[in-house]
Every structure is written in structure tokens, then in C-alpha cells.
Amino acid sequence: MNNLIVISGPSGSGKSTLIRRLLQKHREIVFSVSHTTRPRREREIDGKDYYFVTGEQFRQMIDNNEFVEWAQVYGNYYGTGYREIETKGNSGYNQFLALDIDVQGAGNIRKKYPEALFIFVVPPSLEELQNRLLKREKKEDENTRKRLEIARQELKEYEIYDYIVVNKDLDQAFFILNSIYTAYRNTTARREYFIKRLLTGGKE
């Protein structure tokens, strides 16, 4: 499938902000909704932010092999359903599906969909990442240290990805992300059909 965009990045990398901007700019990109067992927060909408399911339902989906990837994080389950990808990913040539997914999940998606686009958003330094996490969490606590250690572990898996976006400045990082997306739209795999049509006398 050559219209999947997988974006990962440690907590504090700015990944979520970048994805939001990408979706705002390109209406042809839809967002992949994950399943989770964690409780719905007040502003979240079922089917838009997550598909909220019970532990029982989640386990049933695992047993039925309905997940491309799933993981347990802080006691809650998160997973990406095949159906989500196959339905939204196949809804048209000019329709793209963006997945906000952790490093482990990305590795699994890569195995199933090697032609997807894999982008890793990273901070300019671990020091800067720490500053951002501290600002967010107000004080250094166990949580920040844990997130920093997880970030360090995640960064080691960079080889899963096709592109690395260093988010030092948000506008610059978005320019790079948007360029990567534009390039992806014009890969030979995606343009093959056009070339073949051109050779038989067709037009764009």
C-alpha cells in the first residue's frame, strides 16, 4: 500500500502538533483511529480519537488476529486494526492514511506494509527534550525521567524509518514534513500508472 504515512516520535518531540498541521493542510489525509482499553477522557470522541473498547473486546480482537500491531502501555491496551488500514487506506488513489504510532508498532507496520512512508520526529537534543517535558509537567518527577529513558530507547530504533525530521523549529520541521509528503506523492510506484497511460497516448 503506497498511501500510508506512519509517524512516530518520542513524547516531547512535537510529533502530535506536526501531524495536526499536516492533516489541516491536506484534506486528502485521514487519520487512523486506534483501539484502546483506556477510559475515554471528557473531550474525546469514540471513533474519532479512539475506538474505546473493553479489555474483553480487545482480547477478542487479538485472538481474531484483527490487529496489525498492538501494545500495552501503562496497563492499557492500544492497537491498530487491519480493518482501519484496509478500509481507510484503500478509499482512493489520492486518499492517504496517517498513523500516529510508537516505535514498536511502526516496526510491525513496516513488516506488513513495507511500501508505507515512515517518518521519525526527533528533538534537536536530549537536553531540549528534557526541557520540553519539564515545561509540560511543571517539575522534574519520576514521569519525566521515565519518558526520557523511553525516548532514548526509541531513538535507537531509528533505522525503521525512511526519514528523520529534527524538530528544532516547528515551522522548519513542518516544511520538511510537508516536503517528505509531497515527495511521497510523486514516487515512481505512485506514478507508474500515469507513465503507462502517457505511453499509450493519455494525459494527466
Add this chain to the structure above:
Amino acid sequence: MNNLIVISGPSGSGKSTLIRRLLQKHREIVFSVSHTTRPRREREIDGKDYYFVTGEQFRQMIDNNEFVEWAQVYGNYYGTGYREIETKGNSGYNQFLALDIDVQGAGNIRKKYPEALFIFVVPPSLEELQNRLLKREKKEDENTRKRLEIARQELKEYEIYDYIVVNKDLDQAFFILNSIYTAYRNTTARREYFIKRLLTGGKE
């Protein structure tokens, strides 16, 4: 080598204009100068437009395996020297080398430098290509027909390339070319060094 940019396109695709704009915008991209046996035209500068050599010198270079690729076109020889690529391509991490090269040459470069970036500029239709060639040559003649047939042959080799830029509108085509270049600057292969430094406490 992950800082080579190979750009091909049939005569009339607008490739040369696009390359010129790319070089104007990015001073870190230098242009690869080919060797040729064809006579120097008045406005051309030796060592800038081409290295102008005699047939004897060219054959000597072939015998010495000094060319990554070479070809005979309308009785003249054209070739890309290893020294040109190795010298200009290795002049720095943030230095790029652009090659304006035909399909056959691109295929040879791909074998020697698989990690280079390969971009194919194509017209929106063969009809439009014909119009452009006619406008350039003023009247339909043998030359136009020959160029159209060559274009058709070249287009069949699209699989050599990573990206296809359909040049329907010049500004739009340049936007895509510039995006592809920006993406290439941020591939994991090019960012590996940064990630490793980041993991040991460095900064961008």
C-alpha cells in the same frame, strides 16, 4: 554516496529549466560537468558547461575506465567522469552534486551509486511534448519526429527512477522537485550521524 542527484527527462520535458532553478535556489548544489567531443559553442565555457576534449582524449579516458557512463549521441561522445563525481560529490556533508544525464547514463549511475537520488521529469502528455518541440523547432520536421520517438523510448525506462515529476505547470513541477530534494536531505541514511550524536548527548 548519498548526495548525488540524478535528473533525467526527454527533450522538451523542461528538465533543464528545472535544474537551473534548483541550482539557483540551493547554492550547496553544484553541477556535474560532463566530458564531450562535440565542438564548443560560442557562449560555452570549458570546465563549466563541459570539459571539451578531442576524440583521442575521450577514447583514452574510456580505455582507462575513467567514465561512470558514456554514450555516443549524433556522432559526438559524452561522458561522466568518476573524478567529477568523487571530487565534487565528496566535498562535504552539505554539498550536493546534480547530474543532468540521459536515461541510459542514469541506469549506469544507478548501478555504481544506488543510494543517489533519481528523478525523472516527464511531460503531461506526448501531445504536449510534441507541441513544445514544435514551438522550439518552428516546424514539424524529421528532428521533431525523431525526438518524440526517443522520448517514447526513454519514458519506458521510468523504473530506474525514485521519483517522477510531471511537468504540466513549471512552478508546480519546481515545487515538487524542491520537495523531493528537501526530503532527500532528511533521509535516515543522511541523518544517522545526527541520531548517533544525539544518543551520546550531542545537539544538532
